[in-house]
Amino acid sequence: MPRRHLLLPLVAISAVAAASEPYPSTYQPLPAQPMLIRDATVLVGDGSKLEAGDVLVRDGRIAAIGADLPKQEGVTEIDGRGRVLTPGIIDIHSHLGVYASPGLQGHQDGNEMSDPVTAGVWAEHSIMPEDTGFDAARAAGVTSLLILPGSANLIGGRAVAVRNVPATTYQAMKFPGAPHGLKMACGENPKRLYGTKGRAPGTRMGNVAGYRQAFADARSYLDEWERYEKDLATFEQSAQDKPKSRSKDKPAAQPPKMPKRDLKLETLAGVLKGEILVQNHCYRSDEMAIQLDLAKEFGFKITAFHHATEAYQVADLLAENGTCAAMWADWWGFKLEAFEGVQENIAIVDRVKNGCAIVHSDSSEGIQRLNQEAAKAMTRGNAMGYGITPEHAIRWLTLNPAKAMGILDQTGTVEVGKRADLVLWNRDPFSVYALTEAVYIDGAEVFSRANPSQQHVSDFLLGAKVQP
Amino acid sequence: MIARKHFLSAGIAAALLFAMVPGQVFADTLIRNARVHTASATGTLESADVLIRDGRIAAVGSKLDAGTAQVVDAGGKPLTPGLFGGVNGLGVEDVSLEQGTVDHAYTPAATMPAGDMEHRPEFSMGDAYNPDSVVIPVQRVEGVTFNMVSPSSLPGGSLFSGLGGLAVLDGRAALLPGSKVLFVALGSGASPLTGNSRAAQMMILRQAFDEAKAPAADGGLLTSAGRATLAQFSRGGRVAFSVNRAVDIDRAVAFAREYGLKPIIIGGVEAWKKREMLAAANVPVVLDPLNNLPGDFDSIGASLHSAKWLHEAGVPIVFHLSGDAAHNARKVRQAAGNAVAHGLDWEAGLRAITVNPARTFGVNDRGEIAVGQFADLVLWSGDPLEVTSLAEQVWIEGRVQSQESHQTALRDRYRKP
Numbered sequence: 001m002p003r004r005h006l007l008l009p010l011v012a013i014s015a016v017a018a019a020s021e022p023y024p025s026t027y028q029p030l031p032a033q034p035m036l037i038r039d040a041t042v043l044v045g046d047g048s049k050l051e052a053g054d055v056l057v058r059d060g061r062i063a064a065i066g067a068d069l070p071k072q073e074g075v076t077e078i079d080g081r082g083r084v085l086t087p088g089i090i091d092i093h094s095h096l097g098v099y100a101s102p103g104l105q106g107h108q109d110g111n112e113m114s115d116p117v118t119a120g121v122w123a124e125h126s127i128m129p130e131d132t133g134f135d136a137a138r139a140a141g142v143t144s145l146l147i148l149p150g151s152a153n154l155i156g157g158r159a160v161a162v163r164n165v166p167a168t169t170y171q172a173m174k175f176p177g178a179p180h181g182l183k184m185a186c187g188e189n190p191k192r193l194y195g196t197k198g199r200a201p202g203t204r205m206g207n208v209a210g211y212r213q214a215f216a217d218a219r220s221y222l223d224e225w226e227r228y229e230k231d232l233a234t235f236e237q238s239a240q241d242k243p244k245s246r247s248k249d250k251p252a253a254q255p256p257k258m259p260k261r262d263l264k265l266e267t268l269a270g271v272l273k274g275e276i277l278v279q280n281h282c283y284r285s286d287e288m289a290i291q292l293d294l295a296k297e298f299g300f301k302i303t304a305f306h307h308a309t310e311a312y313q314v315a316d317l318l319a320e321n322g323t324c325a326a327m328w329a330d331w332w333g334f335k336l337e338a339f340e341g342v343q344e345n346i347a348i349v350d351r352v353k354n355g356c357a358i359v360h361s362d363s364s365e366g367i368q369r370l371n372q373e374a375a376k377a378m379t380r381g382n383a384m385g386y387g388i389t390p391e392h393a394i395r396w397l398t399l400n401p402a403k404a405m406g407i408l409d410q411t412g413t414v415e416v417g418k419r420a421d422l423v424l425w426n427r428d429p430f431s432v433y434a435l436t437e438a439v440y441i442d443g444a445e446v447f448s449r450a451n452p453s454q455q456h457v458s459d460f461l462l463g464a465k466v467q468p
Numbered sequence: 469m470i471a472r473k474h475f476l477s478a479g480i481a482a483a484l485l486f487a488m489v490p491g492q493v494f495a496d497t498l499i500r501n502a503r504v505h506t507a508s509a510t511g512t513l514e515s516a517d518v519l520i521r522d523g524r525i526a527a528v529g530s531k532l533d534a535g536t537a538q539v540v541d542a543g544g545k546p547l548t549p550g551l552f553g554g555v556n557g558l559g560v561e562d563v564s565l566e567q568g569t570v571d572h573a574y575t576p577a578a579t580m581p582a583g584d585m586e587h588r589p590e591f592s593m594g595d596a597y598n599p600d601s602v603v604i605p606v607q608r609v610e611g612v613t614f615n616m617v618s619p620s621s622l623p624g625g626s627l628f629s630g631l632g633g634l635a636v637l638d639g640r641a642a643l644l645p646g647s648k649v650l651f652v653a654l655g656s657g658a659s660p661l662t663g664n665s666r667a668a669q670m671m672i673l674r675q676a677f678d679e680a681k682a683p684a685a686d687g688g689l690l691t692s693a694g695r696a697t698l699a700q701f702s703r704g705g706r707v708a709f710s711v712n713r714a715v716d717i718d719r720a721v722a723f724a725r726e727y728g729l730k731p732i733i734i735g736g737v738e739a740w741k742k743r744e745m746l747a748a749a750n751v752p753v754v755l756d757p758l759n760n761l762p763g764d765f766d767s768i769g770a771s772l773h774s775a776k777w778l779h780e781a782g783v784p785i786v787f788h789l790s791g792d793a794a795h796n797a798r799k800v801r802q803a804a805g806n807a808v809a810h811g812l813d814w815e816a817g818l819r820a821i822t823v824n825p826a827r828t829f830g831v832n833d834r835g836e837i838a839v840g841q842f843a844d845l846v847l848w849s850g851d852p853l854e855v856t857s858l859a860e861q862v863w864i865e866g867r868v869q870s871q872e873s874h875q876t877a878l879r880d881r882y883r884k885p
Contacts, residue, residue: 101761102768132761188565312882332875333603333795335565342875344883351884365758365791372802375855383858384883432805432855464768 023124025174027163029419029442033076034058036069037424040080045087045398045413049391055085057420060442065416083437084429086394087414088143088421091367092279092326092401093306093360096134097127097147097162097170101364102460111150112157116194116201117214119182120263121157123149127170132458133364138164138447139455140368141423141436144175146405148306151185151281152193154201154210158267159183159279161405165441166456179277179406181303182267184211186282186291187337208290215298218268224259225269231256277303277406279326283337285313292321304404306360309341312348315355324356324404325349328366329373329380346374346396347381347388358404359396370397375430390430419443496521497866498534502542502847507549507822508836511815518547520843523865528837540847540861548818548852549835550613550844550864552825553797554788555708555734555754558615559597559604559635561794571596572617578624585661587676589650590693591630593617594643599635603794605873608637610798611846611859613869616788616829617643618708621653627661627669628676629653629710631697634829636844638864647829649732650701654711654720655766670719677702677727706730706830708754712737713766721751732828735790736778738769743781752828753783756790757807775807779816786825787817805853817853842866 035057042053042065056064056075071077098110109126112118127147137145143164149156159181162173187204195202201210235255270276278295282288282305295302304324305311309332311318311325318325327349332341350357359374361367378393402412411421420443427434439447448454497520504516506528519527519537562569574591576583597617607615614637619630629651633643653661654669662668672689679688680698690698701707707729709720717739724731733739736753739746746753760772771777778785787803789796804817812820826835834842843866850857862869 102764104764136761192565315884330799331792331796333563333606334792336563339563340878342879342882344879348882348884364761368758368760369806372806372855376802379856379858384879430856432802432853433809435809461762461768464762 023122023171023174025176026169026171027165027174027176028172029060030165030444030446032057032060032420032440032443032445034063034072034074035076035078035443036072037078037080037085037422038069040083040085040424042414043084043086043391043394043429044415045394046415047392047395049389053080053085055414055422057422057440057443060420060444062414062416062418062420065414078424078438080424082427084425084427084434085414086141086423086425086429087398087412088423088439088441089141089370089397090401090405090412091137091142091145091361091370092304092358092404093362094137094145094147094367095150095362096137096145096364096367097129097131098123098149099364100128100131101133111152113152113193116153116190116210117155117264118149118153118157119155119214119265119267121149122160122180123147123157123183124160124170124174127160127162127173129167129170129173130459132461133367134164135166135456135458136364137367138439139436139449141371141425141429141439142367143421143423143439143441143446144402144405144407144411145367146181146279146401148181148183148279151183151189154185154190154207155214155268156183156185158276161407163441165446175407175410177410179275180267180270181277181279181405182271184278184280184291186280186287187284188335189281204287208294211294212297214264214268215272215294215300218265218272219298221259221262221265222269222272228256228259271300272298274301277404279304279306279404281306283307283309285310288314289317292317292323304356304358307338307362308349309338309345312342312345313340315349315352318349319352319354319356322354322356324358324400326358326360326401326404327377328362329359329376343376343380344384346377347384347386350381350388350396351386356400356404357396358400360401371425371429371434372432375432378430390428393430496526496535496537497540497843497863498532498537499540499542499547499845499847500532500534501544502547503544504528504837505546505548505815505818505852506837507815507819508838510838515544518837518843518845520845520863520866523843523867525837525839525841525843527839542847545860546848546850546852546857547837548611548846548848549822549837549841550846550862551611551801551852552786552788552821553607553612553615553637554793554800555616555618555632556788556793556797557618557620558607558637558794558797559599559601559617560593562601562603564792564795573620573622573625574630575622575624578622582624585626587626587628587672587689588691588694589628589630589676590691590697591619591628593619593630593632597635597641597643599637599639599641602874604637605870606795606875607797608862608869609859609871609873609876611801611848611852611862612797613637613844613846613862613864614826614834615797616647616649616825618649619651621651621658621661621710623660625661627653627658627672628694632708634826634831636834636864638867638869644831647831649706649708649829650697651708651710651734654709655713655716656764657710657766666716670723673723702728704728704730706732708732708734710734711766714738714741714769716766717742718745721745721749725749734788737763737767737774739783740771740774740777741769743778743783746778747782750784752786752824753778754786754788754825754828757787757803757810757812759790772806772810775817775820776811779812779820784824784828785816785820786828787820801853802855805855808853814853
């Protein structure tokens with residue numbers, strides 16, 4: 001019925017405004033030949049390991065895993081002997097593209113420091129796809145990453161998951177179907193920035209009042225839209241039921257007035273509806289507990305605390321709430337809220353029942369050696385007698401971040417049917433000497449250490465001589 | 469990794485207990501059966517013994533006679549000289565973002581109201597260094613035994629960062645005599661300090677050093693103490709130039725030659741482009757081997773292979789970290805491991821965090837495992853450049869150092885079974 005069709009776009013804007021993709025992904029897997037990686041040690045990503053494992057990749061997907069898979073016509077075989085195959089590394093905390101190299105004034109696009117709540121901004125609209133940092137991260141095995149706004153604000157805006165492929169537009173990197181994220185920040189950064197400007201928040205209690213007001217406003221906004229949608233449905237129903245009932249005496253019923261869109265509240269409403277995953281920058285354990293109460297008060301979930309230098313103090317609480325902690329192996333002390341960092345943080349969060357530990361970078365340097373960061377964390381855990389194996393620890397870089405980014409159904413483990421996001425390492429990746437030999441995204445080789453033509457060079461570095 | 473593998477061996481535990489007795493005179497020690505990475509021309513010795521007497525290394529060899537020395541069985545594990553933590557604010561910075569805990573930069577023009585810009589090369593870290601900083605044991609338990617405590621140039625300050633020196637991290641307050649270095653900031657990072665042009669950096673440097681020879685008639689840049697400081701360095705003193713761009717490195721070395729300074733390059737992102745010149749002039753480069761992104765237009769030549777290229781050309785290399793370097797000093801050995809992963813000779817990687825920094829900053833009696841050197845030593849669970857290895861015991865001048873820090877105490881409070 002034509003009439004209904006006309007109304008559909010309105011409904012689309014309202015009910016799913018937060019989840020819709022007005023800036024849709026145009027990502028297309030790169031052309032890839034079928035391949036069979038043979039006799040590699042496979043760290044599957046789910047905690048298991050295959051010795052001398054074979055992995056068949058076809059049409060960009062993992063087609064088979066096993067031992068001694070049959071040779072197939074037209075399938076390139078890759079010798080995995082002495083090498084280790086892992087899922088592509090996933091960094092859940094990156095500012096690549098929004099703080100692109102070179103880090104000059106013109107590239108400072110990660111923090112919209114104009115208001116403590118800027119939920120209406122989207123990090124994806126700041127991404128410079130030609131940031132050299134993407135190339136360096138790819139060479140280090142990073143195949144997917146979450147790019148967030150910075151932590152200057154209480155609520156900094158939306159985060160976006162991207163595929164780490166060379167691209168001219170960010171839309172061509174955008175992870176198809178991945179949920180949006182929301183960046184929130186606890187503690188010192190927002191109160192320092194706004195407090196020194198003589199405006200709220202200037203304290204931690206001011207921070208919390210700021211989050212609460214924002215979510216209270218979002219609740220009202222969501223109520224308003226839900227009321228509108230209900231009224232609209234009623235109106236449409238009655239229009240359908242009595243198409244000929246308009247009499248000359250009775251004025252025709254008017255459709256309800258659509259509320260004004262508010263991009264900030266639309267994002268927060270998306271959080272309340274569970275469509276947008278909350279990624280919360282929070283160092284101190286006491287503040288994490290407050291954030292969990294905040295989430296309960298307004299009925300949303302905190303997917304992960306980021307940085308979380310004190311997560312080890314509340315590991316059980318995080319696990320009970322199903323909240324992950326994304327952490328560094330050893331950064332600490334650069335500000336007061338990071339002063340109680342310990343190198344056992346990741347291992348302790350991982351140790352508790354249902355603990356969800358993630359190794360993250362927040363750094364264009366750190367993202368290039370997340371495997372080493374995990375190795376350090378594993379070593380610290382084992383010094384406490386935890387007996388953590390590489391096949392377990394690789395989850396901190398693959399399965400767990402994929403889960404916390406809402407993309408585990410697509411990537412994060414070496415599993416039949418999933419995207420073939422893979423890294424072939426020249427040796428145990430939990431070594432400082434390990435290097436990637438090849439990196440695959442959707443089965444396409446996007447980095448080869450042996451073949452410079454398979455090493456994308458950013459626009460910025462074109463013509464710059466970096467060879468003796 | 470096997471659980472509890474890193475737990476102290478009985479011998480080391482005994483030594484630790486012994487060392488913890490207050491006022492105890494320290495016994496001589498024989499470390500038996502270690503894989504001794506000497507960081508000297510001798511290279512690595514398998515199953516070797518190291519005898520420590522009166523805080524110094526008295527003998528290195530096999531089947532040494534213990535005499536009255538207490539014996540520590542290393543069980544074949546690696547033994548290295550104590551590690552260098554880098555060029556950073558260790559001991560002059562507790563929490564980077566808390567101004568009241570940070571003493572490494574003199575910034576009078578950053579006050580409100582802004583003071584006049586002052587050039588005070590005599591500003592000295594030796595007057596601020598805190599040997600009891602809680603940040604220090606966090607590094608020391610990981611094998612870091614010495615560090616260049618360096619001033620920095622920040623907005624409101626001057627391109628003359630001031631004077632730094634080597635700290636031995638055993639609680640002594642004085643920086644090592646003979647290790648005094650004048651730090652000077654050049655390039656785009658320091659440009660706002662010099663009227664927004666690097667040309668003015670050379671202009672001010674010349675003016676200041678000329679003034680040190682003959683005080684200016686018209687006021688001048690420096691105090692009398694500043695003139696005395698520069699005059700002292702003009703007689704072959706070590707001047708560390710923080711500089712990344714290749715041509716600026718050329719200019720810094722040429723300036724040093726003209727004014728009789730002994731130059732050291734700090735940062736040196738593009739130093740590899742000038743490696744023949746640097747090798748010929750024997751100019752050491754202190755670099756962060758992890759720094760491979762073009763952070764600005766001085767660093768377009770950044771590469772993970774810098775360390776290899778410099779070393780192979782004969783340039784003395786020293787490693788440090790460029791970001792939050794004081795808190796991350798313990799990460800320097802990981803940086804060295806990465807340089808090795810990208811082609812640097814392993815022994816050269818170890819020397820870049822042991823003997824090279826000692827020699828670069830004027831200290832000849834530490835940094836190697838060799839007879840006569842101070843017994844600053846670290847026993848490791850495995851390859852010292854490897855991220856899965858841990859420092860098991862640390863000695864400074866033969867004394868066993870506590871393996872406790874703020875972080876180990878936090879760990880012990882909150883650890884899960």
